[in-house]
Amino acid sequence: MDGTIEVLIDKCILSYDGKNEYFSCGNSFGSGKHVCLRLNDVLALKHHLKAGTLKSHLVLHYVVQGKGKALRTKDCIITGEADQHLRLKDAVETILNSFHRPKRLAVFVNPNSGHRKAVNIFHNVVEPLFKLCDISLKVVETERPGQPTELLENYDLRHMNGLVAIGGDGMFSECMNGLLLRLQKDAKVDYNNPDATLSASTLPIGIIPAGSGNMLAQYLHGTIDVETAAIKIILGDHLLANAVSVHQGRALSSYAGLIVDFGLCGDMMKDCEKFRWLGPKRYKIVPLGTILKRKSVYVEVEFIPEEPHKVRATHKSRKFARQMSLPAARYQFQKAVLRLNSTPEFAEDQKFWLKETGHVYGIDSYVVTQKEKDGNLVPYFGDDALHVWLTDKCSFSSHVSQLSLLQQQKPGCWDFKFIREIRCRGYRVKLPCSPYYIDDCGEKKLKKPLYINCDGEAMPVEYPEFDVRLHHNAVSVFGRVG
Numbered sequence: 163m164d165g166t167i168e169v170l171i172d173k174c175i176l177s178y179d180g181k182n183e184y185f186s187c188g189n190s191f192g193s194g195k196h197v198c199l200r201l202n203d204v205l206a207l208k209h210h211l212k213a214g215t216l217k218s219h220l221v222l223h224y225v226v227q228g229k230g231k232a233l234r235t236k237d238c239i240i241t242g243e244a245d246q247h248l249r250l251k252d253a254v255e256t257i258l259n260s261f262h263r264p265k266r267l268a269v270f271v272n273p274n275s276g277h278r279k280a281v282n283i284f285h286n287v288v289e290p291l292f293k294l295c296d297i298s299l300k301v302v303e304t305e306r307p308g309q310p311t312e313l314l315e316n317y318d319l320r321h322m323n324g325l326v327a328i329g330g331d332g333m334f335s336e337c338m339n340g341l342l343l344r345l346q347k348d349a350k351v352d353y354n355n356p357d358a359t360l361s362a363s364t365l366p367i368g369i370i371p372a373g374s375g376n377m378l379a380q381y382l383h384g385t386i387d388v389e390t391a392a393i394k395i396i397l398g399d400h401l402l403a404n405a406v407s408v409h410q411g412r413a414l415s416s417y418a419g420l421i422v423d424f425g426l427c428g429d430m431m432k433d434c435e436k437f438r439w440l441g442p443k444r445y446k447i448v449p450l451g452t453i454l455k456r457k458s459v460y461v462e463v464e465f466i467p468e469e470p471h472k473v474r475a476t477h478k479s480r481k482f483a484r485q486m487s488l489p490a491a492r493y494q495f496q497k498a499v500l501r502l503n504s505t506p507e508f509a510e511d512q513k514f515w516l517k518e519t520g521h522v523y524g525i526d527s528y529v530v531t532q533k534e535k536d537g538n539l540v541p542y543f544g545d546d547a548l549h550v551w552l553t554d555k556c557s558f559s560s561h562v563s564q565l566s567l568l569q570q571q572k573p574g575c576w577d578f579k580f581i582r583e584i585r586c587r588g589y590r591v592k593l594p595c596s597p598y599y600i601d602d603c604g605e606k607k608l609k610k611p612l613y614i615n616c617d618g619e620a621m622p623v624e625y626p627e628f629d630v631r632l633h634h635n636a637v638s639v640f641g642r643v644g
């Protein structure tokens with residue numbers, strides 16, 4: 163060491179041996195202490211010049227492991243001469259820029275999420291962290307459901323490095339729907355057709371948990387801590403995740419990134435909606451009433467089983483990429499690349515369809531599947547198939563036991579003899595025994611709608627038939643499991 167700063171990529175940011183006459187490190191580093199900090203944990207290095215002198219100090223902001231899976235920020239003051247500091251700052255900034263972290267984000271805040279704290283969470287926790295890291299923000303406080311989708315339809319995505327939803331799973335889903343729909347329109351994909359291959363998104367979406375349902379944040383970060391979620395977005399890691407499309411009446415009803423539950427769980431969501439005034443507490447109380455009045459429905463489920471031999475792209479994080487929204491004529495090459503990872507095109511495989519029938523309480527599909535690890539279930543994004551469970555008629559007590567295991571996310575929660583398991587690329591549900599009428603357009607419509615829980619929102623099933631399709635790696639999500 164000759165009293166200069168050593169910057170070693172991927173290993174350590176400052177090498178300081180205490181003899182250095184230009185720099186003295188305060189706070190956590192302590193004078194004379196050799197410090198090793200992973201460059202990837204550095205958030206920012208800020209330069210502060212003392213007026214009228216050559217003296218300046220640098221503040222190094224970095225990430226440390228908090229309790230459990232939580233991440234926290236810490237800072238450290240480095241004193242010394244201004245010119246030395248500027249050199250260090252330049253060096254560090256060059257390295258941080260090479261990490262492809264987001265620089266511009268579109269943020270959608272749902273002020274009505276959960277305990278209505280999303281706006282405060284944004285201003286008090288998220289915004290200061292993003293500003294610290296020089297991320298420029300375009301912020302929209304939503305005024306009504308559906309607004310993110312409307313805004314994203316004409317949003318200039320070219321200079322954005324990602325979207326951020328501040329709210330619950332429903333808000334994330336809404337942003338994902340808006341983005342996917344916009345991309346299909348740009349790419350002229352017939353998104354109403356269940357068998358169309360989607361144009362996959364390269365623009366990551368992040369979630370800052372502020373809702374009543376924060377399952378996605380829990381899956382991604384192992385915690386619903388807000389600061390952790392914001393830090394993960396800043397660090398820019400992202401993974402590829404699946405999306406599912408739900409279609410009825412020859413039209414797309416919605417995309418989902420987490421769950422599509424028909425029957426009991428759909429009814430639960432519908433019932434919870436009626437008790438919105440109870441706030442997030444309604445999700446603890448209302449479902450009990452729905453279970454008590456559970457009803458089965460006769461279904462025919464046709465599905466394309468997963469192909470064990472088919473090797474798909476990995477679900478690992480890929481390099482940060484900007485979403486390109488090119489005019490159709492220039493889109494061909496881009497589309498070819500983006501579509502590599504998306505799924506369907508299986509209308510022609512009709513002969514491979516299998517069928518399950520019977521009276522069921524529900525059909526539950528997990529878009530983010532779960533794998534058992536050390537006695538717990540861990541989320542698996544980008545699985546090759548959709549995991550679907552049919553719950554057949556069973557005694558009330560066995561059903562309650564199964565549902566309570568499910569609620570605790572315990573392995574074995576699906577190992578009941580009244581549960582049939584399917585892994586497939588998509589499925590069609592027919593409801594031949596549910597009463598219907600013919601509407602003015604000659605379409606069969608259910609007399610009484612049934613419900614799907616689509617990412618935590620109750621979605622009515624109005625037709626006696628609906629389709630669900632998996633779109634492999636169709637979205638990119640900020641975060642990293644584990």
Ligand SMILES: Nc1ncnc2c1ncn2[C@@H]1O[C@H](COP(=O)(O)OP(=O)(O)OP(=O)(O)O)[C@@H](O)[C@H]1O
Pocket residue numbers: 271272273274275276277304305306307308309328329330331332333334336372373374375376618619
């Ligand atoms: N300003 C708004 N007022 C009401 N609803 C909104 C508003 N902005 C967005 N939404 C919609 O609210 C729904 C639920 O949002 P979110 O998931 O953030 O909240 P939540 O508290 O977890 O869910 P829920 O309110 O359903 O319990 C989303 O579908 C979203 O589109």
